[in-house]
Every structure is written in C-alpha cells, then in structure tokens.
Amino acid sequence: MSCNVGWRHLITVIYPSTAGMLSPIVLSHVTPRSLVPLCFGAVRVKPGGSLTARFSSEMAAFRKAFSEAKHIAIITGAGVSAESGIPTYRGAAGQWRKWKAQDLATPEAFSRNPSRVWEFYHYRREMTLIREPNAAHHAIAECEARLSRQGRSVVVITQNIDGLHQRATSKHVLELHGSLFRTRCVSCGKVSANHRSPICDSLKGKGSPDPDVADANIPVINLPRCEDNNCNGLLRPDVIWFGETLDSNVLTPVEKELEICDLCLVVGTSSIVYPAAMFGPQVASRGIPVAEFNIKSTPNTSYFTYHIQGPCGTTLPAALARHNSEVI
C-alpha cells in the first residue's frame, strides 16, 4: 500500500517535537491531511546473506535503475561535506567555543550579538575555503556533465551551505539552507555573492573556536556592511537560521524536481532534519526507486529501495560511473 502525503503537511506535525529543526514552511498549508498517518510505497525487504554480498547486490540493482533513469535528484547532507573535513556542528564535537550551532545560528543570537555570530560564520567561511571537494562531489558533478550530453538531467538538492558542489563544477544545485558565501542586507534585503577572505578587515584573524578565546566585540559599524547605493546596512550570512522559514524560491523548484525525478539518491544525510528528511520518502511514495548512501542506517532506511553503506567518497564514484549502456 502506498499513499501520497506532501511533506509540507507532514513537517507541521513533526517539527514542534524536534529541537533545532527548521520551521514549518507554509502555515497556511496546515490541513486535516496533516493528521494522515505516514505510509510509503517502494519498501523492499532486504535480502539476507553477508554484508559484502548484500552490498554487491544492492549496488548492482542500483546500477540497473541508474542506467534507466532520465531525471535524477540527488539529495545531499552533511556527510558529504564531512569527508572534506567540514564539521557538521552536531553533537559534542559540534561546538564553537562554548556554544552549539543552535545557540548562534538564530535571528535572536544575531540581534543580541552580531559580532559573535559573524565571528562564527567568518570562521566557517575561512575553514571552508581551505577545504576541497571530495570524490563524492566530483562523482556527482561528472555524472551531471556526462548525462546532460545524453539528454538526461541531474539536480543536486543540498542541505549544505559550503558551496563544495559548485566548486566541484555541479551546475544545477538547489541550496535549501542558503550559502556561507552569500550575504543579505538586513536593511534593504539585497542578497550578494561574497567570497572575500576575510569578509571585512575587522574580522581578520578572528573567529577562533577555542573555548578560552573571548568575544572580539567588534562594533556593529565595523562588521560587514551593505555597499549597495549607500545603504550601509548591516549584512548577515544568507543562510537559513533555526526558527526561520525556507526560501520559497528554492522550495518551489525543489518540489518540481521531486515530482519529475525517476531516480532519487539520498546521500550523507542522517534524515533527521526536516523538511529534507521527507524528500526521499516522498519520492519513494510515488513508487520511484530511492537509494540511500550513508555510512550507517538512518531512521528512513527502511523506506528506501536501496541502502548502500559506506563512505560516500567511495560508494558514489562506483555508483555514478559510466554504465555499459551509455554510448555518449
């Protein structure tokens, strides 16, 4: 049995009980359907046998589906970036100084102490700039370029804000949570790409994650400022903070891609952050094959057609390599 339940309805139910999750997106979408119990199609009973045999059989089955797919949606999460050395900011190791990301990545934290929040993001920008895309990023980008020559499409729907997919030359990337390398003016709203290092003079050398380091307490006037038409408003990172809604300019194309894809990969995500955690199950509910690539099982594993376990930098290059049936 399968049923089709839009994630916009589901997240309104799931969000309130889950600390640190993203906000419900469109409250006007709350309907009685949000009380419909979740059910999915395309659930496959995993075969028995050894782990190695199971891996081979899952990969072989995935490769067949891959060879037949015309529109592939690849949903990526922190696990992909972690293999490039980008911290996930989850768990005990996810702290910056004495704070968790949830203490800093909020509109309230920015309004209370914009200097501290900018130090945190400056540190993340600088750290990301010295990291490189890994084999998983490259496999996805190479697959997109190759399949586009065959009239097939690949879209990346990412929860990551580090821009590593683009640096690996992926072209069609939808960034659900924004980007470390864009700013938004709190006065005029202008969004701009920004790869400066440091982003402004006063942040140079600041942002150490060491818990013994004191706040820089940079005057607001010396933090990144808008350069548009003498606006001079305070800039903030153009990322989605906890408690903020996702950008409909991103969500609308994401929904479209999820509706038309005929193969979906869920890569390096723990499937606990909504709404992205719903995307794979939503596609599976249409009877479309969904493959999970992760170092371990996740809460959603049983909903997916294939589960390919291992580091994405190892499994994805094999999974997305040229198939015998590809002639171009």
Ligand SMILES: [Zn+2]
């Ligand atoms: Zn401005």
